[in-house]
Amino acid sequence: MKTITLHVNGLEWTATAEHRTHLADHLRENLGLTGTHIGCEHGVCGACTIEIDGAPARSCITYAAACEGRQVRTIEGFDHDPVMAQLRDAFTAEHALQCGYCTPGMLVTARDIVMRLPQADEARIRHELAGNLCRCTGYRGIVRAIERVLVERRDPAHAD
Amino acid sequence: MKAAAFDHVRPEGVSQALALLARSDGGAKVCGGSQSLGPMLNLRLVQVDSLIDLGRLDELRRVELLDNVLRIGAAVTHARIEDGELPDVTRGLLPMVAANIAYRAVRNRGTIGGSLAHADPAADWVSTMCLLDAAILLVGPKGERRIRASAFFIGPFTTALETDEVIAAVEVPHFSPQARWSYRKVCRKPGEFADAIGAAWVDPGQGIARALMGSLDSMPFVVEGVEALGALRRPGGLSQMLDDAGVTEPYERDVHAAMLRRALADIGES
Numbered sequence: 334m335k336t337i338t339l340h341v342n343g344l345e346w347t348a349t350a351e352h353r354t355h356l357a358d359h360l361r362e363n364l365g366l367t368g369t370h371i372g373c374e375h376g377v378c379g380a381c382t383i384e385i386d387g388a389p390a391r392s393c394i395t396y397a398a399a400c401e402g403r404q405v406r407t408i409e410g411f412d413h414d415p416v417m418a419q420l421r422d423a424f425t426a427e428h429a430l431q432c433g434y435c436t437p438g439m440l441v442t443a444r445d446i447v448m449r450l451p452q453a454d455e456a457r458i459r460h461e462l463a464g465n466l467c468r469c470t471g472y473r474g475i476v477r478a479i480e481r482v483l484v485e486r487r488d489p490a491h492a493d
Numbered sequence: 494m495k496a497a498a499f500d501h502v503r504p505e506g507v508s509q510a511l512a513l514l515a516r517s518d519g520g521a522k523v524c525g526g527s528q529s530l531g532p533m534l535n536l537r538l539v540q541v542d543s544l545i546d547l548g549r550l551d552e553l554r555r556v557e558l559l560d561n562v563l564r565i566g567a568a569v570t571h572a573r574i575e576d577g578e579l580p581d582v583t584r585g586l587l588p589m590v591a592a593n594i595a596y597r598a599v600r601n602r603g604t605i606g607g608s609l610a611h612a613d614p615a616a617d618w619v620s621t622m623c624l625l626d627a628a629i630l631l632v633g634p635k636g637e638r639r640i641r642a643s644a645f646f647i648g649p650f651t652t653a654l655e656t657d658e659v660i661a662a663v664e665v666p667h668f669s670p671q672a673r674w675s676y677r678k679v680c681r682k683p684g685e686f687a688d689a690i691g692a693a694w695v696d697p698g699q700g701i702a703r704a705l706m707g708s709l710d711s712m713p714f715v716v717e718g719v720e721a722l723g724a725l726r727r728p729g730g731l732s733q734m735l736d737d738a739g740v741t742e743p744y745e746r747d748v749h750a751a752m753l754r755r756a757l758a759d760i761g762e763s
Contacts, residue, residue, distance in 0.1 A: 355531070376531065376599060464597070
């Protein structure tokens with residue numbers, strides 16, 4: 334076992350975990366943050382996408398012990414984030430979720446697209462979103478929701 | 494699935510990492526961002542006694558612009574290359590390749606040295622470094638040694654890296670202003686490993702003409718020289734290269750030929 338200290342959603346959390354425990358399991362099982370979902374556990378589906386030091390990462394193929402001292406932000410840490418608030422509204426308006434399993438990872442990736450690629454068009458959004466799978470196949474709504482936020486931010490007059 | 498038990502160790506420097514490796518009796522494996530090894534550990538395709546994590550060592554995250562080469566530390570992430578943080582000595586080749594590796598969340602963690610050490614024949618840095626025949630800088634208990642990509646990659650997932658060595662950096666040559674390159678790949682879905690890679694690099698000022706077929710069952714297949722590239726443009730030329738590279742399955746022959754044909758068209762007459 335290893336004692337690991339992480340800064341998660343602005344709070345310092347110290348907990349023990351096995352060396353082999355990946356970050357998603359650590360967040361869910363040891364810190365009780367079950368908003369991070371686990372799908373494939375080998376880096377393909379994107380459900381477990383969270384932020385480490387402000388950059389999206391797969392928490393299933395990143396070991397918790399490798400994140401000692403790092404800033405981790407899970408879906409629970411975006412409650413008061415204005416961009417995420419816009420994305421949540423847009424996801425609702427565009428029916429961008431059905432079962433909701435992929436949604437935490439989708440939102441973290443969506444926020445990264447909005448922040449990093451403000452000029453992204455539909456094709457670019459689809460390309461960037463390729464690493465997040467939605468088994469309800471709700472991509473149309475998800476892409477539209479991200480597009481909506483990008484347009485709103487480029488021209489606030491478009492906001493409802 | 495969950496990885497089998499291992500010890501996760503974070504050495505404070507490369508020398509400590511080498512000492513840990515030497516003591517491990519072959520049971521340790523080195524990782525950078527764990528974006529290739531992590532999936533294999535989770536799927537239990539690989540089991541290790543200990544994982545020596547070099548991903549955060551400052552001495553491996555450095556980039557140095559030298560007279561003839563750009564020396565990229567092994568723990569530099571794909572995302573840093575994608576974002577243009579490094580001096581661009583390759584007229585855009587490295588950022589373009591980096592931007593199309595897997596997904597952004599993977600590129601934020603995955604490292605260039607980790608990708609080369611992993612030696613997946615479908616990996617983009619493997620094909621890129623073979624195209625450039627870049628020098629890979631290894632460090633072990635006996636000191637440093639430099640090895641060309643063509644000699645470093647022995648076969649799929651097999652390199653010339655000794656069990657007590659780690660990759661310190663990769664050295665990429667400077668392109669001249671006349672250099673032209675192309676890197677084409679076809680993936681079933683963006684971010685997947687490629688079905689086929691075709692790449693070419695000509696630099697008349699430096700007498701360089703190289704073309705590559707990558708993502709084969711074996712390591713990338715390179716042909717070199719202006720005449721060899723000319724032969725590829727003639728009828729039957731690509732077919733001969735496919736034979737030489739051991740590609741037999743009709744779909745694979747088609748996609749590999751298509752990617753290389755496009756790459757050659759991109760660079761124009763050499």
